[in-house]
Amino acid sequence: MSPEFVRAITGELRRSGVKTVSLGGGEPLLNPHFIEIAERLVSSGFKIRVFTGGPRAPENLDFLAGSDPEKISIVLNVTAPGRGPAEARGSALAALSVLGKMASPAFTVSNPDDSLDFLLDDAEKCGAKKNIRLGIAQPAYSGRNRFLKPEFHRTAGDSIARFAALAAARGFKITLDCGFTRCMFDAAPPEGAEFFCTPALDVWNDGSVSYCLALAGAGREPLGGKGGLAGAQKRLLKKIHPFKRTGLFARCRECPHLETGVCGGGCISQIMRTFKRGVSRPGGGA
Ligand code: SF4
Numbered sequence: 001m002s003p004e005f006v007r008a009i010t011g012e013l014r015r016s017g018v019k020t021v022s023l024g025g026g027e028p029l030l031n032p033h034f035i036e037i038a039e040r041l042v043s044s045g046f047k048i049r050v051f052t053g054g055p056r057a058p059e060n061l062d063f064l065a066g067s068d069p070e071k072i073s074i075v076l077n078v079t080a081p082g083r084g085p086a087e088a089r090g091s092a093l094a095a096l097s098v099l100g101k102m103a104s105p106a107f108t109v110s111n112p113d114d115s116l117d118f119l120l121d122d123a124e125k126c127g128a129k130k131n132i133r134l135g136i137a138q139p140a141y142s143g144r145n146r147f148l149k150p151e152f153h154r155t156a157g158d159s160i161a162r163f164a165a166l167a168a169a170r171g172f173k174i175t176l177d178c179g180f181t182r183c184m185f186d187a188a189p190p191e192g193a194e195f196f197c198t199p200a201l202d203v204w205n206d207g208s209v210s211y212c213l214a215l216a217g218a219g220r221e222p223l224g225g226k227g228g229l230a231g232a233q234k235r236l237l238k239k240i241h242p243f244k245r246t247g248l249f250a251r252c253r254e255c256p257h258l259e260t261g262v263c264g265g266g267c268i269s270q271i272m273r274t275f276k277r278g279v280s281r282p283g284g285g286a
Contacts, residue, residue, distance in 0.1 A: 001205055003036045009203060009223060010044050016229035022049040022200055024213070029057040038063070042071050050074045051106075053088065054095030061098045074103040075133050081118055096126035104129045104175070109160070110137035112152035116163040120170055132167060134160060135177035138214045138267045150248055150270065157184030164190035178212075179267035181248070182257045195263040197244065201233055211236040214269035243271045 013021065021041050028034055029052050041048050050064065054076050064074055076096055079089045096103055105123045107116060119132050136156070139147040148156060157180075164174045174190040182195045189195075199212040208220035209232040219239055221232035247258050247265025257263035265271065 001031060001033075001037065003033050003040060005205065005207075006037050006040055009207075010040070012223060012228050013046070014044065018046065018229070020047040020049055022051060024051040024202075025053075027053055027055055029055055029060045034060045035063050038067075038072065042068075048072050051077070052095070053077045054092035056091050056094070058098075061095055065099050065102055067102070069102055072102070074099055075106045076103045076128075077106045077108065078119065078122055080107070080114065093122060093126060096122065096128050100127040101129050104131040104133050106133040106135065108135040108137050109156055110146055110148050112148070112155035113159060114156070116159070117166065120167060120172060123172070124170075130172045131175060132172055133175045133177060136179045136267070138179050139270050139273055140214055140217060147270075150266070153181060153184045154186075157189075158186070161185055161187060161189070179270075181266050182263040183249075183251075183255070195257070196261060197264040197268055201229070201236070209233070209236070211240055211268070214267060215240070215272070218269070218272060240268050240272070243268050243275070246271055246275075248274065 023034075023037070028050055031037065034057075038048055038050075048071070050072065052074065064072065076092060076099065078092045078096065081089065096105060105119050105126075105128050107114075107119055109116075116134070122128070123130065123132065137145070137147040139145060160174075167174050168191075173192075176190060176193045178197060178199070180189075180193065180195055182189065185193075199215075202210045202213050202216060203223060204210065204216070204220065207223050209223050209229065210216040210220045211218070219236070221235050223229060223232060225232060225235075227234065244264065245258075247253065247255065248267070248271050249265070252258050252265045255263070255265075258265050
């Protein structure tokens with residue numbers, strides 16, 4: 001993404017009432033124009049949220065460490081010890097130490113029995129914000145990625161609930177990303193958790209817009225098309241609307257949480273993939 005592209009879309013974002021712009025990847029901190037882009041967005045009146053894996057990018061990290069937390073927030077993905085390259089984990093922890101309270105550590109659950117306790121130790125050692133963001137690895141519409149299979153949702157929910165209790169006892173807040181469902185949790189879910197889909201539209205370098213990252217392959221609309229960003233959002237919503245009333249599991253059909261809007265029935269990308277593949281929906285009775 002170039003500063004020129006950001007300049008070109010700023011007016012449309014403002015006209016559409018956008019208040020916060022998220023910068024994701026690839027890896028935003030490896031963009032040679034990162035500081036210029038961030039400063040342009042902030043000086044245009046937007047708050048920005050940066051999603052990063054914490055690469056070695058000293059200049060950009062120092063810039064973020066010295067920025068105004070009212071205007072810039074940072075979500076930093078940390079890998080689990082012993083999973084993936086040690087170098088990536090080392091780099092993420094070094095970045096977390098530089099950013100300190102500017103950054104919330106984050107982790108994406110892709111295995112039902114992922115142990116999450118390391119996140120509390122990492123956050124404390126690095127002086128990070130006591131707010132941990134958890135996501136579920138969602139299937140891209142293409143299905144060509146590793147994701148948490150629906151049949152493992154409840155096992156993952158048990159381990160997340162146990163972790164949330166431990167985190168609360170150590171003074172941490174847990175924030176859940178999209179795609180979690182109410183029935184992942186037998187007992188009370190983590191405080192403040194929400195289970196409906198409120199997507200952040202993704203704007204791509206080619207000027208197109210998708211409903212969210214996971215649904216990038218399910219259709220995009222031009223940002224400069226009829227009605228601008230609001231028009232694109234309306235057309236994208238129309239495409240996915242039928243799947244918002246369906247739910248991922250067979251049991252969703254009779255679930256009061258779907259009816260009352262407490263739960264959106266899981267990730268829309270996963271629901272659409274199930275219908276695309278023509279397979280039965282997983283799960284039976286709630
Ligand atoms: S709507 Fe579906 S996914 Fe959500 S709680 Fe009910 S059964 Fe579970």
